[in-house]
Amino acid sequence: MDSIQEKLVKRSKSTNRDLMGKGISLSALVLIVLIVLSIFVFVTSRGLATFFHDGISVKDFLFGTTWNPSVTNPKTDHPYIGALPMILGSFLVTFLSALLATPFAIGTALFMTEIAKKRGAKIMQPVIELLVGIPSVVYGFIGLTIVVPVIRHIFGGSGFGILAGTIVLFVMILPTITSMTVDTLKSVPGHYRESALAIGATRWQMIYKVILRAATPGILTAIVFGMARAFGEALAVQMVIGNAALMPHNLISASSTLTSVLTMGIGNTVMGSLQNDVLWTLALILLIMSLVFNLIVRAIGRKGEMK
Amino acid sequence: MGVFINVQGGGTGTGLSQVAQGAVDLGNSDVFAEEKEGIDANKLVDHQVAVVGITPILNRKNGVTNLTTAQLSDIFTGKITNWSQVGGNNLDIVLINRAAGSGTRATFEKWGLDGAKSREAQEQDSSGMVRSIVSTTPGAISYVAFGYVDDSVVAPKFNQVAPTDKNVMTGQYPIWSYEHVYTKGKPNSKTQKFLDYLSSSHVQNTLVKKLGYISIHDMQIHRDVDGKITNK
Numbered sequence: 001m002d003s004i005q006e007k008l009v010k011r012s013k014s015t016n017r018d019l020m021g022k023g024i025s026l027s028a029l030v031l032i033v034l035i036v037l038s039i040f041v042f043v044t045s046r047g048l049a050t051f052f053h054d055g056i057s058v059k060d061f062l063f064g065t066t067w068n069p070s071v072t073n074p075k076t077d078h079p080y081i082g083a084l085p086m087i088l089g090s091f092l093v094t095f096l097s098a099l100l101a102t103p104f105a106i107g108t109a110l111f112m113t114e115i116a117k118k119r120g121a122k123i124m125q126p127v128i129e130l131l132v133g134i135p136s137v138v139y140g141f142i143g144l145t146i147v148v149p150v151i152r153h154i155f156g157g158s159g160f161g162i163l164a165g166t167i168v169l170f171v172m173i174l175p176t177i178t179s180m181t182v183d184t185l186k187s188v189p190g191h192y193r194e195s196a197l198a199i200g201a202t203r204w205q206m207i208y209k210v211i212l213r214a215a216t217p218g219i220l221t222a223i224v225f226g227m228a229r230a231f232g233e234a235l236a237v238q239m240v241i242g243n244a245a246l247m248p249h250n251l252i253s254a255s256s257t258l259t260s261v262l263t264m265g266i267g268n269t270v271m272g273s274l275q276n277d278v279l280w281t282l283a284l285i286l287l288i289m290s291l292v293f294n295l296i297v298r299a300i301g302r303k304g305e306m307k
Numbered sequence: 308m309g310v311f312i313n314v315q316g317g318g319t320g321t322g323l324s325q326v327a328q329g330a331v332d333l334g335n336s337d338v339f340a341e342e343k344e345g346i347d348a349n350k351l352v353d354h355q356v357a358v359v360g361i362t363p364i365l366n367r368k369n370g371v372t373n374l375t376t377a378q379l380s381d382i383f384t385g386k387i388t389n390w391s392q393v394g395g396n397n398l399d400i401v402l403i404n405r406a407a408g409s410g411t412r413a414t415f416e417k418w419g420l421d422g423a424k425s426r427e428a429q430e431q432d433s434s435g436m437v438r439s440i441v442s443t444t445p446g447a448i449s450y451v452a453f454g455y456v457d458d459s460v461v462a463p464k465f466n467q468v469a470p471t472d473k474n475v476m477t478g479q480y481p482i483w484s485y486e487h488v489y490t491k492g493k494p495n496s497k498t499q500k501f502l503d504y505l506s507s508s509h510v511q512n513t514l515v516k517k518l519g520y521i522s523i524h525d526m527q528i529h530r531d532v533d534g535k536i537t538n539k
Contacts, residue, residue: 066427067427068407068424068427069407070344070407070408070424071424149443152443152444157401157444158401158403158429158440158444158447159444160429160440242429242430243406243429243430243431243432244427244428244429244430245427245430246427246428254428254429256430264406264407264430264432265406265407265408266318267317267318267319267320267321267406268318268319268320268321268406268407268408268409269318269320269345269408270320270323270324270343270344270345270346271324271345272345273344273345274344275344275345275407275408276320276345
């Protein structure tokens, strides 16, 4: 009798395990939230120091076109801290590489899911997974030894610039967009295809009018993810873009991105100085942009659910 | 157990700020601590262990073998944009800078451009990369430490003085800087031992020279932070 009572009143072994599991996952969650929050607070506080501590106006920072933080502008008595060249550079390489990669990604994904399923799964899937896994410094190195000299040979100049950055990023984000598009296309229900074929559509009509339509939100999400990767990429871009904080006036002149200026400058500045603060402000812009990319993905997911 | 020394890389700001915070025992820098913004130099003790000469380098097609201070600073500030304006071939000038805030750039601007700040241009953060870009881009000009000069580029004379170790030692060639090791306050005995080792004639005659630097013992002059030169 007692043993039954004990069994009913006391916690069983599995309940304890259950609680322990709950505790572990909760503490993991709390830890991650804490890390994310502290990164946010740190970058924000250092990044805003430019405006509050060093007294630089947000407008000058975002829309100024001259970047040379170690030189003081005699007219305004502030250093040259116009970040527009880098902001433009970042957006240009991001949009251009996404523009270039999207058609190739959709084409490859269609081939893998609709046209040659078996070969696609056998050959293309491992290739794409391999491409995702290559470290960015390798892409940058290939860009430096092949892409830059080729551009120099064809167009003259030094070869460094937005075009070289775009080409390297194109190769880097292609597998990201492709593999996500493949997943989306696979999730289009089979009866969509069967219905389309049953009413006499050709394969091309089925792909173009039914499958791509149904998969549009997913493909858009894939593109945004690719853009987020391109926007945040630092090393490979820094190696081929030329790192001149000048307004980009063509695709083959040396330019810079937010990330390339950050990686070039952070080791040469002293914490707490204005030259260092402005770099943190660039980091803050990067952080905000990745937040924006996330929000876009969510908005697409909410609006475009397959019905 | 012997003494372990951890070496960590980083730009010019890193060494100085780390040693000023007391995070490391020795902080290396190729500029005087007084010259670096945001560093309290009063607390730091300077130990000069070597000298590095810096020379402009040109692409072979530029056709220039001598540059004056005025010409060099006009080139880097953008007043001169074609090599024909300084007696070279009709080629547009392509500037390649080192990262803003780097010691090489600070030294070059101070002594090569007479204090003028370079205009914004392409930046590269490694000497090998700079040399390879200059050697392959017609019209290009940049600057590297003596150790990085080879046949693929031209190192012009500066005000008719050739960029050689000897001319640096005698003080005729001005674009050079000390390689500083900073300690916070007086070094402790272990640190002092390492500093003694660095300035020993063994290291100065082998490692220092092998890496393309000039031994501190070979310098016939001394230059302080304000640029005042005294005979040793």
